[in-house]
Amino acid sequence: MLRLFKKKKTKVVIIGLDGVPYSLLRNLINQGRLPNMARIFSQGYFGPTTVCLPEISSVSWTSFMTGTNSGTHGIYGFMDFKPGTYKLYFPNFRDLKATTLFDEIGERGKRSIVINLPSTYPAREIRGVLISGFVAIDLKKAVYPLSLLPKLEEFKYRIDIDTARARDDHDFLIQDLYETLKIREETVNYLWKNEDWDLFMVVITGTDRLQHFLFDAYVDKTHPYHQAFVDYYEKIDTFVGRIYEKYTQLEAEKAFFMLSDHGFTQIKTEVYINRWLFENGYLKFNTNTPKMVTDIGPGTIAFALDPSRIYINLRGKYPLGNIDKKDYNRLREELKSAFLEIKYEGESILRQVFFKEEIYTGPFLDQAPDLVLLSKHGFDLKATVQRDVVFGRSILQGMHTYDDAFFFSDNNEVCKNIFEIKKKIQKYFN
């Protein structure tokens, strides 16, 4: 073949769709609502994946970009306790302990353009361009190189929709999703044209936001926002189609990938794990009106951090630790059995309870939660301490799933979980 003699530049394009379930895409494709993705997916491998635990964006996208699990990359959630304390901190890109796909191909001289990838804030140097995604507070700390900032300000670039307003005002939600998608596409077009690149990646996070606030509208065809929900997906389909169109015109060896970082499903009930621990005598607070999990009191045996991470209050590890190492395994077994017994309207809520060594490996295993819960679809685990019952609802309508995320490769690469994807991409640059 010609390519053996004349090696062309390789270009890889990746579109991330935050929180988009495989089953939902399949369903909308079958209904004829996503013509571009239907056509694109028919030309390669499109299948479901499982992700990391807990199944949240910060951990999942980090697992994607490093190809490792939390025991190696060090990110276990959106928040964590500072070692030896009950003080919260919010792990960010600086806390990442593993190298990323972009760093590694950068070492080989390959330039990446990365737009809106969660867990890359504050932006730091990569070979190429990085615009951080959620959680990213301040745009000027979310852009590398800084010389790009004036251009983004000209686009009125935004990192996320205004979730504070959107959660109560669904008309605003829809409008803000469209506006944000439009700006994201302008940014894609500008960087595609004006930058030299080998890898181009953009993540859409609006899908996750829509589903948190309006997943009922997807399931229920009579829902007042059902049409708006599907319309947004059609917009996403158009966005994907236009990028794919540009991709087909590239004169290079090339590969096109799409993926999501977790699935989504409807909520039957939220489950307040810390309330359960409190009611069952495992968790004590230092106040009658706890506001945060940091209000842990003496006598605590175990506590939870969002969404499903359980920590044993070990002596020597925490200021009020009162569990001896010798009781650790017995206690984990006890908790595991007790958790598996939790039922809601006669149905047990959990699928599995993992000990840390079953799901994490690597040098940062000691920072891992001692147990991680995996719930059945519909049971949304939460670690809030401001509830006085174990089960309840909030304004949220959709919850993440560990399975039913998706992966697509136009070269028929097969991937069944998020940890494998990096390797599949990287080999195009070897």
Added chain:
Amino acid sequence: MTKEKRNKLISLNLEEKISISKNIIKEAINKFGRDKIAIAWTGGKDSTTMVWLYREVCNELSIQLPRCIFIDEGDVFDEIIEHIEQTRRKWDIDLTILRNEDILKKIKKIRDIIKIKELNDRNKKELKLIGFEGDEFLFEPESYVGNHLMKTVPLKIFIEENGIEAISTAIRWDEQEAREDEEFFSPREKPKHTRIHPILHFRERDIWHTILKYKIPYCRLYEQGYRSLGSRYNTQKLSDLPAWEQDLESTPERAGRGQEKEKIMDQLRQLGYM
């Protein structure tokens, strides 16, 4: 120090607190000598109160006030400069102004881009020390990088060049959680020196009681509703009421200062975390 001990000190009355502060200052002067101490004066309410406490002690001991240092991080309110200048004259303060000239001469305004390759060796070395690896950064005195270059570096150089053994600063336990671990005398490394914290046990309210009772000069921004003064670009007032008339006990003093952590928590909350 235990939480109980801290809480006991915080709950003392004002005169008891002032007396403790004066004893700490006396102990510091005994231990380090007047010439080896520098008082970090920001022009804010706390450090001006601290300077006043030093003055009281020095008057009792009939010695000269240790020298004061003011760090010009490049975005100081005019009102602070005015307050510093008036008070310096009134109290005859030996004032040294510390600045990172290398950076300041390269920028015109906040958020100007600074190219690393144009910086002097000391600044380059300091950036490496804190793990900064980029080619450029935006000039902001209160960012991680900015704070180090504009405040920490000039202070380090001052300590090294003047054989300073102790720096007195006006931090307080009740300002923020991160201060809980501080003691009245806290050792510091790189460069090795001691931090003296004579008013750690004061609450925000105690500061205003002291200022109003002893007619200590204060910056007029507090009259306009500012509660805590940082860099101009990163500081907002919390109310139109003078600081001392605000509800100090149930509103956060530093809420008008750059608060990324709170914003992160808020965004996470909207999506059901926290």
